[in-house]
Each structure stands twice: as C-alpha cells, then as structure tokens.
Amino acid sequence: MHDLARLTAIELLDLYKRRETTPSEAVRACLDGIDSKEGVVGAFLHIDAEGAMARALRLDGEGIDGRPLFGVPVAVKDNICTSTMPTTCASRILGSYQPPYDATVVRRLEDAGAVIIGKTNLDEFAMGSSTENSAFHTTRNPWDESRAPGGSSGGSAAAVAAGMVPIALGSDTGGSIRQPASFCGVTGMKGTYGRVSRYGLIAFASSLDQIGPIARDVDDCALLMRVLSGKDPLDSTSISGETESWTTGTAGNIEGLRVGVPLRSPEWEMDGAVRELFARSVSAVMESGCTTGSAELPGMDKSIACYYIIANAEASSNLARFDGVRYGMRSDAETLIRMYEETRGEGFGAEVKRRILLGTYVLSSGYYDRYYSRARRARAEIKDDFKKIFEEFDAIILPTTPEPAFELGERLADPVSMYLSDIFTTPASIAGLPAISVPVGVTGDGLPVGMQIIAGEGREDIVFRVARVLQGSFGFVERYYSRSGEREGDER
Numbered sequence: 155m156h157d158l159a160r161l162t163a164i165e166l167l168d169l170y171k172r173r174e175t176t177p178s179e180a181v182r183a184c185l186d187g188i189d190s191k192e193g194v195v196g197a198f199l200h201i202d203a204e205g206a207m208a209r210a211l212r213l214d215g216e217g218i219d220g221r222p223l224f225g226v227p228v229a230v231k232d233n234i235c236t237s238t239m240p241t242t243c244a245s246r247i248l249g250s251y252q253p254p255y256d257a258t259v260v261r262r263l264e265d266a267g268a269v270i271i272g273k274t275n276l277d278e279f280a281m282g283s284s285t286e287n288s289a290f291h292t293t294r295n296p297w298d299e300s301r302a303p304g305g306s307s308g309g310s311a312a313a314v315a316a317g318m319v320p321i322a323l324g325s326d327t328g329g330s331i332r333q334p335a336s337f338c339g340v341t342g343m344k345g346t347y348g349r350v351s352r353y354g355l356i357a358f359a360s361s362l363d364q365i366g367p368i369a370r371d372v373d374d375c376a377l378l379m380r381v382l383s384g385k386d387p388l389d390s391t392s393i394s395g396e397t398e399s400w401t402t403g404t405a406g407n408i409e410g411l412r413v414g415v416p417l418r419s420p421e422w423e424m425d426g427a428v429r430e431l432f433a434r435s436v437s438a439v440m441e442s443g444c445t446t447g448s449a450e451l452p453g454m455d456k457s458i459a460c461y462y463i464i465a466n467a468e469a470s471s472n473l474a475r476f477d478g479v480r481y482g483m484r485s486d487a488e489t490l491i492r493m494y495e496e497t498r499g500e501g502f503g504a505e506v507k508r509r510i511l512l513g514t515y516v517l518s519s520g521y522y523d524r525y526y527s528r529a530r531r532a533r534a535e536i537k538d539d540f541k542k543i544f545e546e547f548d549a550i551i552l553p554t555t556p557e558p559a560f561e562l563g564e565r566l567a568d569p570v571s572m573y574l575s576d577i578f579t580t581p582a583s584i585a586g587l588p589a590i591s592v593p594v595g596v597t598g599d600g601l602p603v604g605m606q607i608i609a610g611e612g613r614e615d616i617v618f619r620v621a622r623v624l625q626g627s628f629g630f631v632e633r634y635y636s637r638s639g640e641r642e643g644d645e646r
C-alpha cells in the first residue's frame with residue numbers, strides 16, 4: 155500500500171494514470187497527514203479542507219486532459235494572494251485580509267489541475283530566516299522539533315518534509331526558498347529573476363523577490379517550475395523562454411560541464427558535516443564527467459551587507475501602503491495621523507519595524523550616497539563577478555547554508571547572526587540567477603544538509619541537470635521519501 159501523502163507529484167500522477175488512486179484519496183491522505191502532524195509542526199496559517207476536498211471530488215470525475223499537476227495537492231505560502239482564502243503575510247496588519255484576486259501563480263496552479271490545500275506560515279512579510287517572526291505561531295522543523303525550519307518559507311518546507319503535501323510554493327528574496335529547503339531536507343528552487351510572475355506576491359523587495367517551488371525531489375521541482383514560469387502581461391519584469399528542456403532531454407547527463415568551486419570556500423566558517431558533504435558533492439559531480447575548477451567570487455563577502463541595504467530600502471517603500479486605509483486592520487484614533495501611527499505601530503512586528511527603519515535610513519538624503527548608492531554599486535560588481543565566472547564555468551556549487559537547522563530561539567535576540575545565515579544564498583538573489591538547494595545527506599545529529607547549484611541567467615536547465623546528478627549520487631530521496639512510504643530513520 156502506498157502512503158499517498160509521502161509520494162512525489164509525479165508518482166501521484168502515475169497512479170492516477172493507472173487508475174490506482176484518485177485525487178480525493180490523495181487529498182484525504184494529505185489532510186490526514188496534516189491532522190497527525192500539524193499540532194506539533196505548525197506549518198499552516200489556513201487550511202481549506204472543505205474546498206480542497208470539493209475540488210478533488212470534481213477532479214475524480216474528470217480526465218487528466220494534459221493537465222501537468224492534475225489532482226496534485228499543493229500548499230501556498232501566505233504572502234501569495236488567493237481570492238478564496240485569507241492572505242496575511244503572517245502579519246497582524248493584514249489581519250484576515252482576503253484579496254479580491256488570485257496571484258498569477260495561483261491561476262497557473264489551478265489551470266494545471268492542482269488542488270490548493272492551504273496557506274503556509276512564514277516570517278512576517280517574508281523577513282527572516284527561521285519563521286519565528288510570524289505574528290501567529292512558530293513552525294517547527296519536522297526533523298527535530300526543537301529546531302527552526304528555516305525561513306521565510308518555513309511553513310512550505312516543513313509541510314513538504316512532514317508528509318502534508320507533495321509540493322508547495324515559497325518565495326525567495328535572499329534565500330527564503332533555498333535555506334528552509336536545506337533545513338528541512340527538501341528541494342527548493344528560485345529561477346532567474348522574472349522567470350515567475352510576481353503578480354499577486356505581496357512585495358517585500360521587488361528587485362529581488364521571486365516565487366518558486368519546494369518539493370521532495372528535483373523532477374517535481376522542475377515540473378512545478380515549468381507550470382509557474384512564463385511571461386505575464388500583469389508583471390512587466392516577467393520573462394518568456396523555453397522550459398521544455400527542464401524536464402526532458404539531457405535531464406541527467408552532465409558530462410563535459412564545467413563546475414566552479416568558490417575559491418575562498420576553505421576559509422569560510424562551516425559546520426564540519428556541511429564541509430564534508432560539500433567535498434563529497436564536488437567529487438560526485440567530477441565522477442559524473444564534469445570538470446571542476448576554482449571560481450573566484452570576490453563579491454561574496456559583500457553580499458550580505460549589500461542585500462540587507464537594498465532589500466530593506468525597497469521594503470520601506472513597499473510597506474508604506476499598509477496605512478490602515480486600504481487593507482486589513484485599522485486602529486481607532488482621533489486623527490488621521492494618529493490612525494496611521496497606531497495601525498502601523500500595532501500591526502507590524504519588531505523585525506518589520508526594524509527593517510522599515512533601516513530602509514528609510516539608508517534612503518534618507520543624508521545617507522543615501524553612503525549606503526544605498528554604495529550597495530547598488532556593490533550589486534553591479536557582484537553581477538559582474540558572476541558574469542565573468544559563467545564565461546569560464548557552466549555552474550557553481552556551494553552549500554546552501556554554513557550550518558544545518560539551528561535551535562528555535564537561538565538567534566532571535568541577535569538579528570545579525572540571523573542575517574548571516576543567508577551568506578551563501580544572497581549572491582544568486584542579488585545577481586538574479588537561478589539556484590537550487592538539493593538535500594545531500596544528514597549531519598551526525600540527523601539534520602539534513604542542502605547543496606546549492608547556481609547557473610548563469612536563464613540557465614535553469616543546467617541547474618536541474620547538475621541537481622539531478624547530486625540527488626542520484628546521494629540517494630537522499632530514496633532513503634527518506636521512498637515510493638513504498640517506508641523510510642529509514644525517524645518518524646517524520
């Protein structure tokens with residue numbers, strides 16, 4: 155008997171084709187998975203059990219009809235607008251706000267036949283690396299309940315890891331898909347900037363934000379990425395392009411590719427198990443016929459500072475719209491100004507306020523040149539560094555994070571230490587490049603470790619190819635999300 159809630163989307167589709175199960179059975183299995191784990195994990199902010207079941211039952215009676223995600227249950231991060239469910243960004247200021255429209259990605263999911271189960275928890279407005287900044291509750295890492303699932307898409311990564319849904323949507327501004335995917339032992343991807351429409355994604359930092367897939371394996375990630383991608387007239391920064399090669403053709407062959415290993419990596423502080431798995435990953439790609447070499451990424455050290463200036467500057471402007479007039483909550487006050495102040499004072503959490511303050515500061519006329527202009531220049535340099543590297547290499551490999559999942563509460567009092575966990579993910583964000591995190595193993599404490607593959611602009615195909623090889627070499631998916639549902643190790 156298959157444990158339907160632990161299968162990949164592609165395995166589920168296969169069972170539907172063979173008429174061995176139905177969408178309503180899969181949705182039931184996911185809802186059972188949620189019932190048994192959600193009390194501890196806390197991955198969701200809203201679950202639409204009735205709506206999902208009604209849609210699945212309708213699909214039971216229909217043919218697949220070329221729909222690539224027919225009957226596949228999916229969870230959506232709660233900063234993505236849904237017209238049938240609240241969208242809160244895990245913030246009090248949005249309260250129980252329900253958007254009047256669907257994000258383009260939600261439309262695309264539904265057109266592809268997917269069944270949306272609910273909305274997942276996140277750091278408020280996607281600002282954070284642990285999901286502890288949610289105004290509503292903390293999400294726990296399904297591998298170890300005392301640890302953070304990562305963030306900001308911690309709810310989506312935890313839901314996929316815990317057997318609640320096969321796939322989910324996250325958003326990544328500086329690492330928020332890849333870092334939680336790494337912490338939770340799942341695969342997460344952000345595409346080239348513009349690859350996926352941002353229409354209906356509540357903006358944090360518009361020049362960096364991207365929606366992307368979180369899944370149990372690379373093939374599901376590629377399939378979901380294809381559904382999400384494409385030019386959207388509602389987002390002028392969206393791009394078009396060929397996506398078929400992501401799921402077909404030379405899918406697993408990387409012979410002859412040149413993979414760069416960042417030159418400074420021996421100096422970086424890293425957990426011992428992460429360092430060892432990094433070395434083994436480099437060997438694995440070499441054994442598959444790639445050549446490797448040292449890649450100079452001098453901008454790497456600047457990327458955290460650059461990211462936190464640009465992201466916060468954009469956030470301070472984007473979040474100005476939450477004024478108590480247009481969306482969500484409004485505080486009662488005597489005057490208009492007091493109403494603004496009280497709504498924002500009560501509605502935003504501490505981290506969001508910190509970022510609005512920092513962002514406003516770096517954009518202020520007295521400090522603009524000193525911070526914002528310099529960060530923009532650093533951004534251009536980082537982009538240039540990458541451009542040079544991709545003349546010499548097809549892809550870069552490096553860990554997703556320097557350490558595995560940290561303890562809940564450990565970094566809350568020290569925002570800079572929290573920010574530093576993004577050291578390896580922010581460069582690809584700043585440069586707008588496609589990057590994936592693939593689980594390659596676990597530490598001595600049984601915590602998953604993710605490896606990151608970055609490729610040049612528009613080269614998602616290469617990212618997927620190298621990622622498949624890594625996945626194949628380490629056997630992580632077979633071990634923890636096997637077809638029969640019997641897994642080694644802990645009860646997740």
Ligand code: GLN
Nearest residue numbers: 280281282327328329330
């Ligand atoms: N952790 C980073 C931050 O706090 C990235 C967040 C994100 O990618 N949304 O800004």
